[in-house]
Amino acid sequence: MRPSNAELLESIAQALEDQVGPLVQDQWAASTLRSAVQLLRHVAIRGVREPGLLAEDRADVRSVLEAVRARLAGAGLPELEHAVTTALGVAAREPADAAAAAGCDDACQVAVERLIAARAAVRQATGGVEIETLLSAYLGRRLARERELYLPVFLGPPF
Amino acid sequence: MDPQRLEQYLAEKLGEPLRVTGLSQAFPGLSRETWLVRVARGSAGAPLDAGYVVRADSPGGPFPPVPLEFEYQVYVHVARTPVPVARALWYDAAPALTDGRPLFVREMVEGSTLLPGLGDDTEAAAARRKRVALEHAEKLALLHRLDWRQYGFGAFMDVPASVEEAPRRELLHWWRVWEQVRTAPFPVVTEALHWFADHLPRRAANLSLCKGQNGIGEEIWRDDRIVALCDWELAHIGDPCQDLALSQGMLKLWDRDRLIAHYERAAGFALPAENMSYYIVWNAFKSMLALNNGLHGFLSGRYRRLARATLGYGKVKVYEQLLGAIVGLDVHRAAEVIMSGQPSPYHHRRVAGG
Numbered sequence: 413m414r415p416s417n418a419e420l421l422e423s424i425a426q427a428l429e430d431q432v433g434p435l436v437q438d439q440w441a442a443s444t445l446r447s448a449v450q451l452l453r454h455v456a457i458r459g460v461r462e463p464g465l466l467a468e469d470r471a472d473v474r475s476v477l478e479a480v481r482a483r484l485a486g487a488g489l490p491e492l493e494h495a496v497t498t499a500l501g502v503a504a505r506e507p508a509d510a511a512a513a514a515g516c517d518d519a520c521q522v523a524v525e526r527l528i529a530a531r532a533a534v535r536q537a538t539g540g541v542e543i544e545t546l547l548s549a550y551l552g553r554r555l556a557r558e559r560e561l562y563l564p565v566f567l568g569p570p571f
Numbered sequence: 572m573d574p575q576r577l578e579q580y581l582a583e584k585l586g587e588p589l590r591v592t593g594l595s596q597a598f599p600g601l602s603r604e605t606w607l608v609r610v611a612r613g614s615a616g617a618p619l620d621a622g623y624v625v626r627a628d629s630p631g632g633p634f635p636p637v638p639l640e641f642e643y644q645v646y647v648h649v650a651r652t653p654v655p656v657a658r659a660l661w662y663d664a665a666p667a668l669t670d671g672r673p674l675f676v677r678e679m680v681e682g683s684t685l686l687p688g689l690g691d692d693t694e695a696a697a698a699r700r701k702r703v704a705l706e707h708a709e710k711l712a713l714l715h716r717l718d719w720r721q722y723g724f725g726a727f728m729d730v731p732a733s734v735e736e737a738p739r740r741e742l743l744h745w746w747r748v749w750e751q752v753r754t755a756p757f758p759v760v761t762e763a764l765h766w767f768a769d770h771l772p773r774r775a776a777n778l779s780l781c782k783g784q785n786g787i788g789e790e791i792w793r794d795d796r797i798v799a800l801c802d803w804e805l806a807h808i809g810d811p812c813q814d815l816a817l818s819q820g821m822l823k824l825w826d827r828d829r830l831i832a833h834y835e836r837a838a839g840f841a842l843p844a845e846n847m848s849y850y851i852v853w854n855a856f857k858s859m860l861a862l863n864n865g866l867h868g869f870l871s872g873r874y875r876r877l878a879r880a881t882l883g884y885g886k887v888k889v890y891e892q893l894l895g896a897i898v899g900l901d902v903h904r905a906a907e908v909i910m911s912g913q914p915s916p917y918h919h920r921r922v923a924g925g
Contacts, residue, residue: 439598447877454885521756528761548898551759555895563892566885571599571878 421456425449443571454565465557466513473520474503476550480527480543487537492530499523524550572596572606572625572668580668581623584661584676587613592620601878602634602865603627603804607679622679624657628672631868631879634861635783636752637804640664643675644727645803652722654714657791657799682793684801689787689824702795704824705833707786710797711818712837715779715811724780730808737775737809738849742767745857752864754883760856763894767853770902772846775810777838782806786819805857812842816850848906852897855909859890 415423429449436442481496499520507513524547527534534543578591593609606625611618628639639662646659662675686703688696719725729744731737746764753760782789783805791799815822815834822830835841866883868874893912897905 443599444877447881450881450885451877518756521758525756525758525761528758528765531765547758548762551762551895555759555892558888559892562885562888566881566889570881570886571601 416460418456418460421452421459425452425456428452446569447571450565450568450570454561457565458561461561463510463513465561466507466517469554469557470503470513470516470520472550472553473524474500476546477503477520477523479546483538483543484534487534489530489533489537492527492534495523495526572604576668577606577608577625578610580666581608581610581676585612589613590618599878600629601876601882602629602861603639604629609679622681623660624677624679625674626677627669627674629868629874629876630670630672631865631874631876633804634865634882635804636748636861636864639673639675639804641727642804642806645724645806646675646677648722648724648727649800649803652717654717655710655797655799656803657801680791680799682791682798684788684791686787686792686795699795700824703792704821704830706795706797707790707818707821708830708834709837710790710800711782711785711811711814712834712839714782714800715777715814715838716840717780719780719808724808728806728808731775731778734775734778734810735773737778738771738846739768741807741809741813741853742771745860749856749860752860752867754863754866754870757891759891759895760859762898763856766898766905767849767856770849770905772810772812772843772849776812776842776846777810777840778808779811779814780806781809781811781814783814783817784819785814785817786821788819810846810850811838812846813850813854815842816847817854845902848902851906852902852909855890855893859887859894862890863887 428445433442433445433449436445477496477500481493481500484493484496487493499522502516502519505512505516507516527543528547531544535541572594574591574594577594578589581591582589589610589612591608592611593607595607597605597607604625604627606627608623608625610621610623612621613619626639626642633639643659643662646656649656650658657677657680659675659677662673664673665671666674668674686699689700689703690696719728729740731740742764749760749764782800782803784802785800789800789802790797791801815831824830831842831847862882864883865879866887869876869879869883889912893909896908896912900908
């Protein structure tokens with residue numbers, strides 16, 4: 413349907429910025445307006461891109477965590493193995509809605525974070541940096557995917 | 572803030588009748604509220620004009636996860652030293668005036684946190700920038716060479732065992748805090764924290780009382796002189812390089828190398844370039860931590876001020892991108908990445924009074 417949600421939100425933000433902003437003299441109100449415009453622009457992008465990004469990321473992190481699980485097998489880090497297995501279990505279920513997709517994303521990120529936090533133990537147990545290299549590469553891809561959600565929208569005056 | 576309730580509160584605390592003649596909130600007050608109050612004290616026949624500053628936690632709590640009482644204690648202790656600061660009068664843990672939010676009151680120092688015209692493209696403005704930058708460097712040096720043990724700061728601040736231990740102690744402290752306050756898993760930041768551990772400075776330049784926030788917008792200026800250093804919530808004992816690295820553009824006001832040399836002469840110790848670069852990156856992490864902590868009030872519904880979302884979520888994601896970019900770099904290159912991409916939250920801050 414046209415105009416799309418993104419087009420409507422962007423046009424609202426632009427109108428507020430161009431037509432309302434110059435007339436607002438009170439600095440507190442002007443600040444709120446700047447924040448509102450920034451958030452509207454973010455929501456306009458996020459509404460369109462988030463479902464695809466989450467799906468793409470879920471496939472990516474599943475593949476990475478599978479590879480990590482294989483390398484952790486028998487390495488003597490049962491808690492980390494369990495965390496990875498749990499996250500993979502969550503990621504294997506097709507999320508029913510946006511909230512479930514976000515929950516799945518969180519579960520996977522918790523596992524990735526635990527693995528990175530335990531860097532020294534993982535290195536010692538696996539005898540190398542293969543796992544952290546896999547994770548680091550994944551995080552780089554994730555950041556690149558997410559970048560358009562936050563940049564340049566949040567580079568402007570935030571308040 | 573209701574002027575009548577404030578009037579009653581101040582009269583009770585000061586023990587004499589008074590009338591509030593002026594009340595304004597310093598903008599933007601995102602972390603904590605700062606109320607500038609003018610009162611006429613004493614009898615109606617011969618009132619005495621006085622100014623006070625009421626600093627209170629916002630309904631959403633502060634950005635830095637540091638209790639307001641800590642900052643009050645810093646003010647009290649700094650007032651005993653040669654470092655210029657407003658005199659703190661009292662701390663109130665849960666006053667009805669702010670619906671139970673803690674506050675403290677200090678005397679108002681006349682001046683401004685802003686220096687209008689400082690960025691003008693004129694010879695006079697350029698000369699002024701140099702003057703202001705040197706003044707700031709001298710005041711920081713005064714603070715950093717202070718014998719903080721003599722003035723009792725060690726009684727309520729965490730004290731590193733040595734200059735060698737200070738950088739690691741700072742890292743581990745804020746790493747723990749981050750794990751307590753972050754609003755979501757941030758594996759990129761955990762990776763960055765390992766980078767910090769791998770690139771720790773060998774030793775602090777000195778064990779100094781550091782201010783935390785400093786620079787334009789943080790101090791009270793009068794006639795291009797700092798008459799009071801303000802905003803002490805992130806004060807700590809540590810590497811003074813951190814203060815120079817977080818000086819809100821002060822090092823850009825004049826020739827950076829000559830400015831640092833001026834500071835070093837005044838302080839009596841050198842600032843290693845590696846430490847400066849490290850703390851430029853480190854300050855990005857600490858800023859991100861504080862901003863993300865400020866998102867809790869928004870997420871819980873206690874404080875839905877929109878800037879809490881733009882800063883605590885949006886800006887935090889920008890910082891996450893920046894910290895993700897430093898992994899694999901040396902400290903100097905990482906500092907360049909941070910400086911090239913770090914947006915200043917103080918773009919057009921309007922803060923008046925003390």
